[in-house]
Amino acid sequence: MKSIIPFKYENGLLKLLDQRKLPLQTVWIELKTYKEVALSIENMAVRGAPAIGCCAAWGYFLGIKSLGSVFSDKIEFEKKRKKIFNRLSSTRPTAVNLFWALEQVSNVMEDDFESYLSSLEKKALEIEEDDRKSCRDIGKHGALSLPQGEISVLTHCNAGALATAGYGTALGVIRTLHENGRLKMAYADDTRPRQQGARLTVWELMEDNIPVTLLADTAAGWLLSSGKIDAVVVGADRIASNGDTANKIGTYMVALAAKMHNIPFFVAAPLSTLDFSISSGDEIEIEVRSPDEVRKVGDIYRTVPTVAVINPAFDVTPSELITGIITENGVAHPPYTDSLKLLRK
């Protein structure tokens, strides 16, 4: 199994697999500065909550690396360091992994610039390696918690290797089921407007020869009523203390339909996606993106180009629709206010 790694830091460059181009083109872009990293998160060359966090950590490292000449001037250095931190933090508001990872790297301190850089590089690498390991553990816990035997699973968006440091969260569970000979079929929602399901989930599963079937988002209710689906597994961008979960727009509708048909609905996410500072999903900022994402499919307008559009990138699934939250430390069940706290590192 290949399970792609979508970014790597090498020889002073952050190399990214450009997810805007997949699956038609496999293009790697090379980033030298924190500004380029920030732009690549904003324009979604890299996307998916854990991958955004990892790349922001590398972006911070690249930014600090360019500050050698002002390191001894504490006031000037702090001014520039804050500018880097603020630029990277302003890229996407919903995925809490971004803020979590930036906090991790900004807590690194050393008196000597060379040691500071080397500690920062170590921290960015640790965040990346921990994420990869968490995904494997999520896969194992998920495979044990989902209905037993050979099963078919529906997923939404892309919570795969491409959205993490490798292997994936929701797709980590699907990969583990496949490795254990238990996956009958993975069903992938198209996930309009940006089609992360059709472009990314389908591509990465097919690269690994994992059976996948694509459906239009509008077919999810029908599919869940058909008896073909044993469980739903999705990723998350931010999980509140009570278990309310922000994930790609459309997740909420899938959760409602799953509830209606008594199909277990699981969220798979590392603990870095948990936001214990908020008590419920009402406090999650939902990113609103460009109207053209809805007006166009790819580069082509499919409606009247001047039509008014509403384009929230995420929605919040209330915790009462969620059967379990699969993390690297185990699976939380309702009531989440208690069970999530117990899984905390």
Ligand code: MRU
């Ligand atoms: O807008 P995106 O593509 O960054 O949104 C991605 C999702 O919603 C994923 O499901 C989520 O980030 C989890 S990725 C492991």
